[in-house]
Amino acid sequence: MTTNEDAFMTTALMTAKETDGTREPGPAEERQDDDAWLTECAAPGRHWFGLSGTLQALETLLTIARWAALAWTAQAVLDRAVAQETWGLVAFAVASVPAVGAGWTAGTLAERGARAVARGLRQRLTGALLPTAGRISETGPAEAAWAMVDLTDDVADFHAQTVPLRRSAPLSMLAVLAVTAAVHWPAAIVLVLTTALLPLNMRLAGLFAQHGADLQSSATRHLNAVVLDSFRGMRTLRELGAVGRRGRTLTSAAEQLNKATMSVLRRAFLSGMIMDIVITFSIAVNATYIGLSLLGYVRVPHAPRLDLFTGLLVLLVCPMYFAPMRARASAFHQRERARAAADAIRGIVEDTPAEVIRAARPQLTEPVGVSLTAVRFRYGGADHDTIGADAEFAPGTWTAITGTSGSGKSTLLSLIAGLRRPSAGAVRWQTSSVRQEPALGGCAWVGQQTVLLDATVRDNIRLGRPDATETQIRRAVDAAGLSAVLEGLPEGLNTRLGEGGWGVSTGEARRIAIARAFLRGARLWLLDEPTAHLDADSEREVVEALRRATDGCTVVVATHSFPLAAAADTVLVIDDGLLHDAKPANAR
Structure with a gap:
């Protein structure tokens, strides 16, 4: 195209934008x-x-x-x-x-x-x-x-x-x-x-x-x-x-x-x-x-x-x-x-949506199923979708999501949790009587980085439910397999942890996070690499704790760990941004 043609096309485009009211603000x-x-x-x-x-x-x-x-x-x-x-x-x-x-x-x-x-x-x-x-x-x-x-x-x-x-x-x-x-x-x-x-x-x-x-x-x-x-x-x-x-x-x-x-x-x-x-x-x-x-x-x-x-x-x-x-x-x-x-x-x-589902205490008393219908997610400025997913996660089941680093596993979990909104499609939580959009605060989340405050073990567990009674805290401790850990601490539940969790190992910190999540009482658990950076023994203990704590709950876990994926009922794979159909874990 010649220079004159370029100038003509530029002028025509600018005129068209001004005519239809879509002119960019100066x-x-x-x-x-x-x-x-x-x-x-x-x-x-x-x-x-x-x-x-x-x-x-x-x-x-x-x-x-x-x-x-x-x-x-x-x-x-x-x-x-x-x-x-x-x-x-x-x-x-x-x-x-x-x-x-x-x-x-x-x-x-x-x-x-x-x-x-x-x-x-x-x-x-x-x-x-x-x-x-x-x-x-x-x-x-x-x-x-x-x-x-x-x-x-x-x-x-x-x-x-x-x-x-x-x-x-x-x-x-x-x-x-x-x-x-x-x-x-x-x-x-x-x-x-x-x-x-x-x-x-x-x-x-x-x-x-x-x-x-x-x-x-x-x-x-x-x-x-x-x-x-x-x-x-x-x-x-x-x-x-x-x-x-x-x-x-x-x-x-x-x-x-x-x-x-x-x-x-x-x-x-x-x-x-x-x-x-x-x-x-x-x-x-x-x-x-x-x-x-x-x-x-x-x-x-x-x-x-x-x-x-x-x-x-x-x-x-x-x-x-x-x-x-x-x-x-x-x-x-x-x-x-x-x-x-x-x-x-x-x-x-202004990057925040005008309407956001308000956070609420978990009210669903049954295991929560998850439905992803033509879900697409694209980060601002990206030229392609990060995630494309159509899937159903049955209530009361464990689903493992695998894929390479950066494939979008954590992003998919955040969509299920309601922390992000899909660019297209719909995410729904459902039970036998309820079908709704994700309710912020309505699920339990355990990530690969456990945040522990400079406070006692009790206070760190009670972050999941500030008004929890001593009985409820003890039940959470048992579910997370923390009893033996507390016996080794100088003051048990009253032991003060240093900033960032100084005083406990990575695996023990992960189990404190599990106790905290258990205390919320949510029936949907989302786990983002919960066994990352753990040795084989610590990983086994965390998986056992998760199995106990999530009994009867729906669990979706993003992981690279084969032992954790093997513990799931279903395994999904994200490849090139697409979530593949479910296949039995024992088929891997």
Whole structure:
């Protein structure tokens, strides 16, 4: 195809998209959409922010009264009017107390609003990051922690600064301008003329901040990932003798973040310096004019007489006129940082389906069968299905799913559990009287990595059912074959395990996980490589424990282990993403 034909086809496609309404949003539209989402995040704290803005405006009015009292006192001192001096000092003290109180209360309310915004974002992130949210894509631990801890605060701090300012800034500036114009209008004209120079500087500040915030965000994300991966893989790094090399990688990532941060600071300093020059120029012009007028060198036609009270009051309130502008300029830098944070949070939150089956205590008292009907699953961005399955798992049976590493066994289990939603087709749980979609929390899950908390054995088992009685815990211990293990522990069930399960072997930790699952009372068990990394004896003990604990339950197990597959009633094989028909285990 020639260049002209290419151009013609491109134009035709763009026109067709615009005609049928499917035109892709441009950068400006995407930015507006991001701004709208960022604004929406302020909703939980909007009430507090509104009160804070009102009090900020009140603080400005009280501060004007305060400076007026001070200027009045200075004029009284010059005129040697003792009585007016006293009343001026009293008025200054009376205005100072509520002014300070209003400022402190405004800051407190803004902080409360920021906490409300951060809490709301963290609740949304928690719902999106937990497996029960039914997300299709995965978020790395480093990015999740970064979003939960840092990014929410970036958004909350931005709103705490800017939302009250939107209410208070116009009122405060108008009040200062009105007072200045009332006492000496030429000074007010200088303020108005100088104001016209500020929007351009604020726009430049925003452009500077945008690029710097993107660089800093990228460097922070990279450093978080390097730190987390380094700690998680420290044992492996030590065994490979790669700790020093990893340390250099960590240093490099930290230096990149340092450079990005310094770049942001330089940009902020430059734009702040320009802002300060404009403000200083305005105040200097007014100060020079007032000084020359008081000395009698300058007189503006039709301007009111300038005395010490008028001149001093104008000089005291002029900086107050520019304070909201200075705060808005500072907010431009924070806005770009908040926009980048909101974009990352939004990417996590909006990847969660709008409707999710709510988690519930297991209510099914019969063994649960599983039906997979034309199920297809594809990860976001992939060009092919990871899983394609049509199968029936009969109630009360053991089904083993085998296949090479990465073939999709764990993904299939997550679809059965309801942790993910299929891209096509349907997954159903069924008993003799019920047929339903997977209910989150309604099945028991035992994985190849057992999560044990820094707590007692009892507390780790009771994670499956916090309100379990001692009798129920003992029954779970017996079902998982933990009795002999507990006898070897110094305090039995009250033995405290170290973080990550320090104090018990891998096989013993696996049996604690089985006891925990048994305690839930679920009639559907999903096992993801439950005997991985175990020696032959430990594997045999875990298989026996599973057989006891799942008596009468439906079990679907993903495994590479031949002994575990041989214990199943049926074996399914995933090959090239497709789940093959069932065949007897003894036929293997």
